[in-house]
Amino acid sequence: MTTNINTNHTKVENVAGNLKQIQYQNFPFHLVETSPWPILVSFSLLTLTLSAVMYMHGFANGGTLLIIGFFVTVLGMILWFRDVITEGTYQGHHTTQVQKGLEIGVLLFIISEIFAFLSVFWAFFHSSLSPAIEIGGVWPPQGITPLDPFAIPLLNTFLLLSSGAFVTYSHHALIEGNRKGAISGAITCVLLAMIFTGLQYYEYSEAGFTISDSVFGSAFYASTGLHGFHVIVGTIFLSVGLIRIISYHLTVNHHQGYEASIIYWHFVDVVWLFLFIAVYYWGGN
The missing domain is CATH 1.10.287.70 (Helix Hairpins)
Structure with a gap:
């Protein structure tokens, strides 16, 4: 009888010790x-x-x-x-309150990216609207042959806008529970993004000027290169989202990481439209 009492007492102490290790938060x-x-x-x-x-x-x-x-x-x-x-x-x-905080963080991140591109556009228009005498007083500067905006840049515009449409389709398919559509849309978007990056590299390798060729080269490569870097980062974000869809990580109501990457990708699309109009079309004529 004494042995059983001691054994039961030991079990009660173990249970109490385990309960102390459980943490609750209000x-x-x-x-x-x-x-x-x-x-x-x-x-x-x-x-x-x-x-x-x-x-x-x-x-x-x-x-x-x-x-x-x-x-x-x-x-x-x-x-x-x-x-x-x-x-x-x-x-x-990641409770509802945590997700709201993450949404605010993504919004602030996008705002900081807007100001980063704003500084690049500011430098471009500062030099192009009033060309200095050091570059001949004209824009593009003398000796610079700008790229044809209706060649690779126009093709890249269609590719990037199409990728945005496909990732939007993927998002809506995920919300509707269409797993096949969500995966196919994400794969198509990533492939188009990779083609865009490849064409951008080809354009750089075939360009007749470098980043050291006057302020035109510096502004051109700083703006398009910064955007190209964002395309690569966005492609990585979307690829992670694609892998998570395939791995059943994302649900109809819980896919904030993928949604944030889609918002980031649409931001990249909008910036490219400004680049195409200002740097390639207007700045090259």
């Missing part, structure tokens, strides 16, 4: 755990930026550091994305 917010990825990505981006400057100015080992910084940045992003997906998909931390 708020809908997600308190993230300590993560090494923000500091890793911060230092990798610092390395990437400094090494890019070193490489452009011909410093020794600049190219090696640039490659290292790029791959460490990509690795940090992959690990960070993995943790966020785990928190939202498997652990259920």
Whole structure:
């Protein structure tokens, strides 16, 4: 009898100890755990930026550091994305209130991107509306042969706008529970985005001027190159969303990450329209 009482007492103590380890919260917010990825990505981006400057100015080992910084940045992003997906998909931390906070974060991010492109357009129009005497007082400057806007740029416009239409179809198909349509629309969008990037690279390789050829070359490559970088980032975002659709991570009511990438992609589409009209068509004539 004494042995049974002691055994039961031990079991009660174990149960009480387990209950103490269970944590409850009376708020809908997600308190993230300590993560090494923000500091890793911060230092990798610092390395990437400094090494890019070193490489452009011909410093020794600049190219090696640039490659290292790029791959460490990509690795940090992959690990960070993995943790966020785990928190939202498997652990259920992305409550309605958390999703509202993420929506605000995406909105602020898009606004910051708008001002980044605004600065580039400002530099372009500052030089083109009143050409300086150093470049002959004309725009495009003397000796610069601009690209034909109705060749690759026009084709890229159709490709990018079509990709936006297909990803919108994918989004609506996902909401309606049409898994096949959601996947096919996302795949088509990613393929069109990759073709756009390939044509952009071909255009750069065949252009008759470089980034060092007067302010025209600097403004052209700064604006289109910045947009091209955003296309690559947006393609990665959409590819992650496609993989998550295939893996059954996204539902009819819970697909905020994919939705944010679609909003980002439409932003990229709109910026390209301004680039095509201002830089390729108006700025090249």
